[in-house]
Amino acid sequence: MSYKTLDDLDLSGKTALVRVDVNVPMKDGKVTDDTRIQAILPTVKDILAAGGKPVLLAHFGRPKGKVVPEMSLRVVAPAIEAALGAPVKFAEDCIGDAAASAIAAAAPGEAVLLENTRFHAGEEKNDPALAAEMARLGDVYINDAFSAAHRAHASTEGLARALPAAAGRLMEKELKALAAALSAPERPVVAVVGGAKVSTKLDLLSNLMEKVDAIVIGGGMANTFLAARGIDVGKSLCEHDLADTAREIMAKAEAQGCELVLPTDVVVAREFAANAANETVAADACPADAMILDAGPDSVAVVAAKFEAAKTVVWNGPLGAFEIEPFNAATDAAALKAAALTEAGKLLSVAGGGDTVAALNASGAGAKFSYVSTAGGAFLEWLEGKTLPGVAALEASA
Known part of the structure; x- marks a missing residue:
């Protein structure tokens, strides 16, 4: 560039x-x-x-x-x-x-x-x-x-x-941070991709699996992948109609040598409300009348281990319903782990997207990341591998 x-x-x-x-x-x-x-x-x-x-x-x-x-x-x-x-x-x-x-x-x-x-x-x-x-x-x-x-x-x-x-x-600062994270990153590279729907992140997942070593999938998106593996996710937010697409993504990632990291345990509740009664169960043991609202502590430990072994982390999207307590726990714990490794000089951490910025700032981790982009759409399109007209015009001018 x-x-x-x-x-x-x-x-x-x-x-x-x-x-x-x-x-x-x-x-x-x-x-x-x-x-x-x-x-x-x-x-x-x-x-x-x-x-x-x-x-x-x-x-x-x-x-x-x-x-x-x-x-x-x-x-x-x-x-x-x-x-x-x-x-x-x-x-x-x-x-x-x-x-x-x-x-x-x-x-x-x-x-x-x-x-x-x-x-x-x-x-x-x-x-x-x-x-x-x-x-x-x-x-x-x-x-x-x-x-x-x-x-x-x-x-x-x-x-x-x-x-x-x-x-x-x-x-200049933004372009340098993004280049360090994806164009010529120090490996291993781990991406965190969370959010409600797989359908909004298809381009992102396709592009990232060609560039990173592992993708941690969180939020409602993870439920769609669990369901595609034949796991009952109860009343959880889930795009059941995208089961075939999720299986295609998993097969493509395996062929690319990119590991997809899904929750091994989950936090479930019967209502979507702050401080709702909840329990932690294995990812394949969600009760039929409950919904998955966060990743569990074992899942967070797996993510933390991935971060420990990584040199670069790219983050877009929360791991759970971070807006309401206590379902912010996984996002907060993983973000603070990435922040601590960044502060110790062991990790380059780049994050962006509206919900991501809010989640990282709420956890107190945002200020310790290497770079947090406030550019929602542009950051996402960059991660998707799309050409940004404003950047392309600067390159043409140069």
């Missing part, structure tokens, strides 16, 4: 159009979680330090190509300014005179935030005319939004072809 970074550009006196992801949660007009804003600061500060003028392009919500006042990025500008510790001018549009005037009015040391790119229908259609209008505003293009890199939009793909382009610090 070859792409330029900020270090390859002369930014002195240049206007840098920076695609960022500041699609942050809001309440009562205030940002409630500024994680994504904090993540873009290294890029913005480095551009300012190099004598450049950072002009931020971003989407906010899903306005579907129309101007929706409540989806204006204006409300995010104060939070960016506070985090950056420097003035941030706001422009009423991301193209045309309004944008050009705001950029011209920004003094050295100031940044500019342009209005929601998705207020234009051409953004999600990757309209070359819109990309050209944006390109007129700057000298160089920096993509620092890996989370939007799986979208071929005007501000993520089109602009990279219209101006000299490079990856921002966050994009």
